[in-house]
Amino acid sequence: MKNVSIAIDGPSGAGKSTVARAVAAKYKFIYVDTGAMYRTIGLAAQYADVDSKDKEGIIALLPSVKIDMCYDESGVQRMLLDGKDVSTEIRTPRSSIYASDVSAYPEVRAFLMDMQRNMAKNYSVIMDGRDIGTVVLPDAKLKIFLTATAEARAQRRYKELCEKGMDTTLEEVLRDIHYRDEQDSSRAAAPLKPAEDSVMLDSTFLTFEETVAKVCALVEEKA
Numbered sequence: 001m002k003n004v005s006i007a008i009d010g011p012s013g014a015g016k017s018t019v020a021r022a023v024a025a026k027y028k029f030i031y032v033d034t035g036a037m038y039r040t041i042g043l044a045a046q047y048a049d050v051d052s053k054d055k056e057g058i059i060a061l062l063p064s065v066k067i068d069m070c071y072d073e074s075g076v077q078r079m080l081l082d083g084k085d086v087s088t089e090i091r092t093p094r095s096s097i098y099a100s101d102v103s104a105y106p107e108v109r110a111f112l113m114d115m116q117r118n119m120a121k122n123y124s125v126i127m128d129g130r131d132i133g134t135v136v137l138p139d140a141k142l143k144i145f146l147t148a149t150a151e152a153r154a155q156r157r158y159k160e161l162c163e164k165g166m167d168t169t170l171e172e173v174l175r176d177i178h179y180r181d182e183q184d185s186s187r188a189a190a191p192l193k194p195a196e197d198s199v200m201l202d203s204t205f206l207t208f209e210e211t212v213a214k215v216c217a218l219v220e221e222k223a
C-alpha cells in the first residue's frame with residue numbers, strides 16, 4: 001500500500017505536536033515534528049556562538065551541522081546533533097526564538113526539506129510544521145491548519161514549560177508567541193499560511209480530547 005501523508009500546520013503553541021502524536025499513535029503513522037529540526041539548527045548556532053540574525057554565519061555553519069532523527073521505543077522522535085541527543089535542550093525559550101530566526105533563511109529550509117520528504121516517501125506520516133501542506137508535502141492526503149488565539153496558545157505553552165520546571169512568565173511566553181507569529185507569517189520563504197485545500201480547525205475552545213476527536217474524524221473521512 002502507498003504511504004499516506006497527513007500535514008498539520010499552524011502557529012506556535014496551537015497544540016499541533018500533542019494532537020499529531022496522539023493521532024499518529026492511533027493510526028500507526030510516524031509522527032514527524034519538523035519544528036524540532038529547525039530548533040536543532042538553532043541549537044547548533046548557539047553552540048557555535050553564531051547569532052541567529054547573522055544569516056551568512058548560519059549558512060556557513062550548515063555543511064558542518066550533522067542532524068539525525070530517531071525514534072525511541074515508545075515512538076517518540078528524538079533529535080541528535082553530532083550524535084548527541086538534544087531533544088530537551090531544543091525546547092528552551094531561547095531555542096524557540098533561534099528556531100524561528102534561522103527558519104526564515106531559504107538555505108536552512110532547503111537543507112531540511114530532503115530529510116522531511118524522505119520520511120514521507122518511506123513511511124506513512126503525520127508531519128507538523130508551518131509549510132507542510134503548502135511546500136513540503138503539497139500532495140498530502142489531508143491538510144489541517146490548526147490554530148487558536150495567541151492568548152490561549154500562550155496559556156498552554158506556559159503550563160507546559162512550568163511542568164518541565166522551566167523558569168518563565170506568562171508575559172514572556174506571550175511575547176515569544178507574538179514574535180514568532182509575526183516572523184513566521186511575514187517571511188518570504190515558505191511563510192506560515194493555510195494551504196488552499198486545508199481544513200481549518202480552531203482549538204481555542206476545544207479540549208485536547210475534542211481536538212484529537214475532530215482530527216481523527218477527518219482522518220477517517222479523507223485519509
Ligand code: DC
Binds near residue numbers: 096103104129131
Ligand atoms: O513547531 P515549533 O514551534 O517547534 O517550530 C519552531 C520554529 O521553527 C517556528 O517558530 C518556525 C519554524 N518552523 C518552520 O519555519 N517550518 C516548519 N515546518 C516548522 C517549524
